[in-house]
Amino acid sequence: MSDPFVVVGADAAGLSAASKFRREAPDREVVVFEKGQWISYAYCGMPYFIAGYVDRMSDLLSLSPSDVDERGIDLRRGSEVVGVDPDAKRVTVETADGNRTEQAYDDLLVATGARATTGPFDVRGLDGAFTLHDMDAAAAIDAYVADPDAYDPDRADVSAVDRERVERNRAMPAPESVAVVGGGYVGVEVAEALTERALSVHVFHRSGHLLSPFGETVGNRVEDALDAEGVTVHTDAPVDALVGDDRIEAVEVGGDDAETVPVDMAVVGVGIRPNTDLLDGTGVDLGPGGAIRVDDHGRTSLPDVYAAGDCATARHAVTGEPDWTPLGLTANRAGRAIGTTIAGDPTPVGDIAGTAAVKAFDTEAARVGILDRDAAVDAGFDPVSETVTAGSRSGYYPGAAETDVTLVADRDTGRLLGGSIAGTDRAAIRIDTLATAIEADMTVAEVERLDLAYAPPFSPVWDPVLVAAKVLNGTLDE
């Protein structure tokens, strides 16, 4: 117990682990290495900053470096861990000026997150083209879409910001139209955000409906919501190329309706992948999505090396198998559990249910578990699915809104496998009922008998979730 607990990455998972460890083991040392300058920022808040719903970039930071320092955590920014020697229990750290040092550890947590993939596109080399996976990109986008004379430099009020990049984007003429490449949830959120900034917005999605992991009902409903606010949604529309010399001028779209759409901005959100380079050569086991495979306590296949957050797998509550669904709560929860475990109190990181929620203007959408038919079959289930549309409140109560609920169950056992919900009145939060039922291995018959709240302003006698369970149960009984 002579060497410190070493954490690589100072965002949700890493700082949750370090903070919890220090609280539980105040006599022991923890060192956190962060290759960049940003720490503890709300990735999920960036679209809302760009939309203008959030005034200051600093609002998106949960902890400042001095907060971290006050917690007794030895935080070293600008320090990239470039190698791990699991036999010697030592990491190699490289600072921005090229200096290399070694740091021994008792336990190591890899919390290096993920990075945006750009597909075939050269986003970096083209003005007006962006990915949105860090705060510097958010600041740059915010400056780019502002009128050069109207930009408020106080928006990017954090010292870590890449000022030169902000200034360069600010100086360019404000764009009038944008191609959002990819209709996942970042794409949907950015489409809303840039509509709020008065751009003409096109969303291009490779497959037949937006938000592929949310299923077709939700995807179509969100498309309608975007369309109603003036966003042009192109489905079955893979973008083949970003066109332009210095600045973006158009996107080339393939598929059956191949076309070239002129734009003066592009935001590419086609996916992310886990940052695992520092473990190259260690022989660590990887899992789905190339993420670091961990057990139910967040342990990797290397001794005394843990992983958590967007770079790590998590066990799926339905399949019991490792899965990669990088989201904020998973990272925070796993970090906290691992900090507790390393401090001496073994604590499971918890399963994931694949719960996710997103909004498009006033339309809320959420999903949980296994919705995709092929995925369910691959996991050994015989999936049966029903979709209902039901009111969010008693029919006579003002504001009752049509709410779509899809439930998927296993034919043999009746077990609830997954669900989705879309609507405009308290729709997304209802997914938590299904997430809880899934984690409790409930059958659809058990869900149908749940004593959910009934009160006319919030729910009809039969909540939309119960209506869906009734209908799916009827189908299972046939």
Added chain:
Amino acid sequence: MSDPFVVVGADAAGLSAASKFRREAPDREVVVFEKGQWISYAYCGMPYFIAGYVDRMSDLLSLSPSDVDERGIDLRRGSEVVGVDPDAKRVTVETADGNRTEQAYDDLLVATGARATTGPFDVRGLDGAFTLHDMDAAAAIDAYVADPDAYDPDRADVSAVDRERVERNRAMPAPESVAVVGGGYVGVEVAEALTERALSVHVFHRSGHLLSPFGETVGNRVEDALDAEGVTVHTDAPVDALVGDDRIEAVEVGGDDAETVPVDMAVVGVGIRPNTDLLDGTGVDLGPGGAIRVDDHGRTSLPDVYAAGDCATARHAVTGEPDWTPLGLTANRAGRAIGTTIAGDPTPVGDIAGTAAVKAFDTEAARVGILDRDAAVDAGFDPVSETVTAGSRSGYYPGAAETDVTLVADRDTGRLLGGSIAGTDRAAIRIDTLATAIEADMTVAEVERLDLAYAPPFSPVWDPVLVAAKVLNGTLDE
């Protein structure tokens, strides 16, 4: 199988049972006796009708007599079942004109509901004094609070309405101030409703905080919400008498601050009790609250006699014991299950979790399970409780609102026993997560690890429910 399925009472439980029975057993006969003229009305919607949120009384009816007829149900209104002979399997029916007939049954469902108790008060004999437990009372209140010249008779647009009573109340001068006697959820809803109708509203509650079954945190928060809209809430203020000769003139309040408060209207909501008179002398087992005791399929202690809805017990998910918590979903669900059972497919009525929700203007409140310390001890638990206040959304997202969550767990097992939630942003619907966890017998540690939805517009990384579970878990670990 020669005699029909006989149902007593044509509201939620009775008509759910009859409808489901006819769908499942289309060749068999079902007769529904209803002593009054009203059927299938939304009791829970009456305060919102009085408030003016609902324009027409007919909006509160789910089914008309002709709808029921189309379902192949033999509905007989104005027919009171005054006796049951369980040995002969026969009921005695009395019509309004005093005629008595006998009706044989194969199976009998008692779904007679509950009626408002009035405590020591003579509500009937005093103009301007009301209870609110049927549609005629709602119509009368609506007419009474209207300016005589401005009353819209189309509001009470249902033929069953007691016109004479409406006209008599309409003719009286509109009241200026009201005493709402009882601060349960009907009291809270009526206080909001009559504030919307521009009355000066006083609420008198016997104990120290409103909404006793919701706990002190919720009660106080709802009191603040009423107070902010101009309602005067008197706690520890038992009303001893309604004062007045023909019309109410004041209420006499006891307790430490005894006073006489002049009012020209009173609405008494001090409780309800189950309607079981028709079973007097049959020796049927009664349970908590004097309700008809039933098993997990809704069977009473009498052969082939079932009971459901506000007149019957239901098994509590936490204690496993019979409980009496009359609410709309319980009635609908039990009726539906009993209809299925009698049609030949035995179906459990489902446990209740005591889930309830209410709003006071923009403040939402909900509760589930066992919150009361004494009740938990009586049920054999060692209750530990924590209350937290947490944000409903990410802190940087506009509209994040303080949400109070109380959780109660058993010290030995960590099992979640109950919870309450209050707040202004999607607060009440979050109770469904706790209801599901309680019905799944989850521990607080399992609740803490739930993969609930995180998205800045709907929930912070740690939903208020998860924050409360974390804190209570910490206490349980001590």
